[in-house]
Amino acid sequence: MERREEKPTVLIVEDDRALRSGLRWTLADHFHILEAETRQEALSSLQSERVDVIICDLHLPPATDSITEGLQIVEAAKQHRPSIPTVVITGSSDKRTALEAVRYGAYGFFEKPFDEDEVLHIVRQAARVRQLEAENLKLRSTLSGRRGFGRLIGSSPALEGVIRQARAVATTDATVLICGESGTGKELLACAIHEESARAGGPFVAVNCAALPETLIESELFGHERGAFTGATHAKKGRFELADGGTLFLDEVGELTPAVQVKLLRVLQERSFERLGGTRTINVDIRLIAASNRDLEQEVEKGNFRQDLFYRLNVVPLTLPPLRERREDIPVLASFFANKAAHKHGLQPPELSPELMAALQAYDWPGNVREMENLMERLVVLTRGARLGVEFLPEKMRSGDHKPAPPEEESESTLEQAVQALKRRMILKALEIEKGNRGAAAKRLGISRSYLHRLINELNIAESN
Ligand SMILES: Nc1ncnc2c1ncn2[C@@H]1O[C@H](COP(=O)(O)OP(=O)(O)OP(=O)(O)O)[C@@H](O)[C@H]1O
Numbered sequence: 001m002e003r004r005e006e007k008p009t010v011l012i013v014e015d016d017r018a019l020r021s022g023l024r025w026t027l028a029d030h031f032h033i034l035e036a037e038t039r040q041e042a043l044s045s046l047q048s049e050r051v052d053v054i055i056c057d058l059h060l061p062p063a064t065d066s067i068t069e070g071l072q073i074v075e076a077a078k079q080h081r082p083s084i085p086t087v088v089i090t091g092s093s094d095k096r097t098a099l100e101a102v103r104y105g106a107y108g109f110f111e112k113p114f115d116e117d118e119v120l121h122i123v124r125q126a127a128r129v130r131q132l133e134a135e136n137l138k139l140r141s142t143l144s145g146r147r148g149f150g151r152l153i154g155s156s157p158a159l160e161g162v163i164r165q166a167r168a169v170a171t172t173d174a175t176v177l178i179c180g181e182s183g184t185g186k187e188l189l190a191c192a193i194h195e196e197s198a199r200a201g202g203p204f205v206a207v208n209c210a211a212l213p214e215t216l217i218e219s220e221l222f223g224h225e226r227g228a229f230t231g232a233t234h235a236k237k238g239r240f241e242l243a244d245g246g247t248l249f250l251d252e253v254g255e256l257t258p259a260v261q262v263k264l265l266r267v268l269q270e271r272s273f274e275r276l277g278g279t280r281t282i283n284v285d286i287r288l289i290a291a292s293n294r295d296l297e298q299e300v301e302k303g304n305f306r307q308d309l310f311y312r313l314n315v316v317p318l319t320l321p322p323l324r325e326r327r328e329d330i331p332v333l334a335s336f337f338a339n340k341a342a343h344k345h346g347l348q349p350p351e352l353s354p355e356l357m358a359a360l361q362a363y364d365w366p367g368n369v370r371e372m373e374n375l376m377e378r379l380v381v382l383t384r385g386a387r388l389g390v391e392f393l394p395e396k397m398r399s400g401d402h403k404p405a406p407p408e409e410e411s412e413s414t415l416e417q418a419v420q421a422l423k424r425r426m427i428l429k430a431l432e433i434e435k436g437n438r439g440a441a442a443k444r445l446g447i448s449r450s451y452l453h454r455l456i457n458e459l460n461i462a463e464s465n
Helices: 017-027 039-048 068-079 095-104 116-143 157-170 186-195 214-222 258-270 296-301 307-313 327-344 354-362 368-383 415-433 438-445 449-458
Strands: 009-013 032-036 053-057 086-090 108-111 176-179 204-208 247-251 272-274 281-283 287-292 316-319
Touching: 009 017, 009 039, 017 032, 017 116, 032 039, 039 068, 039 214, 053 068, 053 116, 068 086, 068 095, 086 095, 086 116, 095 108, 108 116, 157 186, 157 316, 176 186, 186 204, 186 247, 186 287, 214 258, 258 272, 258 307, 296 307, 327 354, 327 368, 415 438, 415 449, 438 449
Parallel strands: 009 032, 009 053, 053 086, 086 108, 176 287, 176 316, 204 247, 247 287
Antiparallel strands: 272 281
């Protein structure tokens, strides 16, 4: 398998072709170069490729007269771990915009027409910062001893039972299927299995099958050749190729369309595939871990999921229980996430009051550990104090009687809260009508499947099967 040489990768996001090629020419000796013309193309590269530095024009189509497209790229780059430094390109009379971008989190800027030495210098510095941050992160996770199964906080018999089984399977190459409600830690467990396996030195590539638009899934998974479809301006590796030598984690595998299920089955049988629009057979050496928050056996019975594929995936089944079925883990998780949030926001680790602990213990956690993580961060940020109490808890948790919840619009006081409550209700209704099928629910709501997926995560919506 061909491997990219170890130069840092710079993604140039610029719709002006001449400027782009000038930058490529300036940087190509020292960096591996990727190019994009729009925000969408840039975000897709960020998902599928390792990018170390982004150079980005703030004025990108379709909104070339504003800087919103560029700022959204700066924002997306900040979300990566470690974050990806962005260097923005500005016009000569545009210094205020550049400073605004820096305030927004951009690493630096340069003006057009650009000076080659200056660009090379700033991009080198940005790449160095990224490298240092990556080393720092690695060091921190080694020092805190949280690698592999050590990342999973909790000591309930239920969690320990799953970890025991996972430990046994980690040393093998067997395909694993992890089931559990949304937010129970399926991806974290998959990553831990990878880190404890002989493949730990290879990549761990996670794909959320529900978050990818239906039209893109095949090319995201298997890659495509140049010209394979309109807009395929260059060849691209799929996630299977990117995971070569490591582990591929297919999250929400129950969301795959029948056509992709067939193709996946073939790949699992033969360990080889062709890119979209290609004829060359590509062989990969991967370990597959799949996950689903739906009961796949039921999906097979309903005819939504191929039985042969289910058997291929379900070699070693692991089930992560919901948080309400392992309440012993709640206190330690709450303290862990409170400390983590405090560290992130530069605050002292807070103490958790007994009233808060009692409320956390009594709650049912429909969004599981993810909901807990988000809540603790919110409490830490709002309280900014040495002791976390119940004053900033959502009403439904403070009363201790959260079942059944009151109609949310009535209990929400701001417009934003009411809108969120309405979104949540409509999404739950659509999912119920479509029996949990996210594609159909998205269609019913008139939004894309990936947007629906984002909303489900943002609003901590727990789906029932
Ligand atoms: N036992 C745990 N200890 C520490 N952190 C945890 C634990 N379980 C889950 N988390 C954290 O909770 C969040 C949600 O976990 P994760 O993304 O692995 O859930 P998931 O089951 O894959 O969710 P989804 O089905 O929605 O993709 C992550 O930030 C993860 O690190």
